[in-house]
Amino acid sequence: MPVVHTDKVVVLLSTYNGEKFLEAQLDSILKQTYSNLIVVIRDDGSTDATVSILEAYQQYDQIILMSDTRNNLGPKMSFGELLRLGLLDTTAEYFMFADQDDIWLPDKIERTLRVMKREEAGGASLPILIHSDLRVIGIQGEEIHPSFWAYQNLRPSRDSFPRLLMQNVITGCTVMLNRKLAELCLPVHPDAIMHDWWIGLVASAFGKIGYVHEPTILYRQHQQNSVGAKRFNSRYILNKIFEPVSIEKNIKQASAFRAKFIHTLSGRSRLTLDQYIALEHASYMKRRLLIVKNGFYKIGLIRNLGLLINWR
CATH class of the missing domain: 3.90.550.10 (Spore Coat Polysaccharide Biosynthesis Protein SpsA; Chain A)
Incomplete structure (x- = not known):
């Protein structure tokens, strides 16, 4: 219709x-x-x-x-x-x-x-x-x-x-x-x-x-794209498995989100944000426990392997 x-x-x-x-x-x-x-x-x-x-x-x-x-x-x-x-x-x-x-x-x-x-x-x-x-x-x-x-x-x-x-x-x-x-x-x-x-x-x-x-x-897609498309192929997979992982920008974004919405977020979402922000200073093992416990996953096995293996 x-x-x-x-x-x-x-x-x-x-x-x-x-x-x-x-x-x-x-x-x-x-x-x-x-x-x-x-x-x-x-x-x-x-x-x-x-x-x-x-x-x-x-x-x-x-x-x-x-x-x-x-x-x-x-x-x-x-x-x-x-x-x-x-x-x-x-x-x-x-x-x-x-x-x-x-x-x-x-x-x-x-x-x-x-x-x-x-x-x-x-x-x-x-x-x-x-x-x-x-x-x-x-x-x-x-x-x-x-x-x-x-x-x-x-x-x-x-x-x-x-x-x-x-x-x-x-x-x-x-x-x-x-x-x-x-x-x-x-x-x-x-x-x-x-x-x-x-x-x-x-x-x-x-x-x-x-x-x-x-x-x-x-x-x-062209050279001036601010954000572009990258093909999910064998080269991409190898890069994701072995390249260093940083979520510093993610943490900054999450902290800004918490500051803006702290008084209107549900208790569950507030806890999720706190747990995510805590990743920044957590130990190697604690980070991985927080990821699994809260479902802080990327999409697909390869991306998550890269996250769990290479984030120091």
């Missing part, structure tokens, strides 16, 4: 020196089967033709270009600022993130919103995040793999709070969040590893995470 286009969807796009692929992405968003959308764009200090391209696209009523185009905040803080502005300037109930170099499949919004509505039927007041699989493509649009989840051996159902503390399974450019989650997750903390990881933790701790099983975007 088609989605009725009554709900305003705000697409949040942060750009930085993206002239090469930007027009294809903007065109794919404007051609969505879901028509009730606006695209709020913040440039993060581009020095190429990106801003000129964005100014040309202001001919479309759906395009809103923010005036703050000089300060370079980096991806996570730029998207956090976009989400803040989207909440302030609109009454929309749903927000989506977009990267400058991908291509959205025509029914991305419609399919994602359908799952969002299904999840909200079980509790509309909950903070809810929906994400999807991706089709991995190269610079020229050639297909590298039909499923990002399979390509990286990821399982989106492994999204419990303890697991998300250790490994993110949510790709920001596929995310839709409802207004309740958007309000709760802000501001994105500077110690967050990425905005999508931070928002996923909030959704897992206080609400629900759902997902679209099929790809909704063409996920372009």
